[in-house]
Amino acid sequence: MRHANDRRRGGLAGPARGFTLVELMITVVVMGVLLAIGVPSFRYVQNSARISAPANELVASVQLARAEAIRRNGRMALCSSSDGATCAAGGAWNGWIVFADADRNGAVTAGEEILRRHVVEAPVVVEASPALADGVLTFRSDGFARDSAGDPVTAAIGVCVAATIPTDNVRNVTLGAGSRAFIERTSGNGACAQPADP
Numbered sequence: 001m002r003h004a005n006d007r008r009r010g011g012l013a014g015p016a017r018g019f020t021l022v023e024l025m026i027t028v029v030v031m032g033v034l035l036a037i038g039v040p041s042f043r044y045v046q047n048s049a050r051i052s053a054p055a056n057e058l059v060a061s062v063q064l065a066r067a068e069a070i071r072r073n074g075r076m077a078l079c080s081s082s083d084g085a086t087c088a089a090g091g092a093w094n095g096w097i098v099f100a101d102a103d104r105n106g107a108v109t110a111g112e113e114i115l116r117r118h119v120v121e122a123p124v125v126v127e128a129s130p131a132l133a134d135g136v137l138t139f140r141s142d143g144f145a146r147d148s149a150g151d152p153v154t155a156a157i158g159v160c161v162a163a164t165i166p167t168d169n170v171r172n173v174t175l176g177a178g179s180r181a182f183i184e185r186t187s188g189n190g191a192c193a194q195p196a197d198p
Helices: 002-008 021-072
Strands: 076-080 095-100 114-119 124-128 136-139 155-161 170-176 180-186
Touching: 021 076, 021 095, 021 114, 021 124, 021 136, 021 155, 021 170, 021 180
Parallel strands: none
Antiparallel strands: 076 095, 076 136, 095 114, 124 155, 155 170, 170 180
């Protein structure tokens, strides 16, 4: 009787408890399997978000430029920009600016109102199709983006991460018939390239 009471009070120590080598190995194997499943899923979510966020922002900027051109009955432009202050010609877009193009020169000049700026963070690559080689998309008061000849612009701006996860690593923001912007998901086979004109 005394022996049982001593054990209950902690007077006598029982056998040592711990993990066996087999239990530890099973735990390590289970954690390895969970990591093997989880890491690609995490990379998929991370890269998808990196691509989708700027693509959605670009569509919103195109829609803003179009709506403001109609509302103000004047020209609005969206141009590529590497510093968020000036327009830059070329296929690569490190960012963009939406502004009121009062002097119709396709560039931000003193006194012109800037409505939106966006800077693209690496590793995201944004590149425009040849139709936007000058780096400017101009909407007229009728709500259509037109080229220098007056024809509606049909162009694409690709937002991409050079990765194989996800397999559809490109979001092409396509402007159809000078007015409607929409996003197309496509695969660049792990690379980023200049999109073709639609």
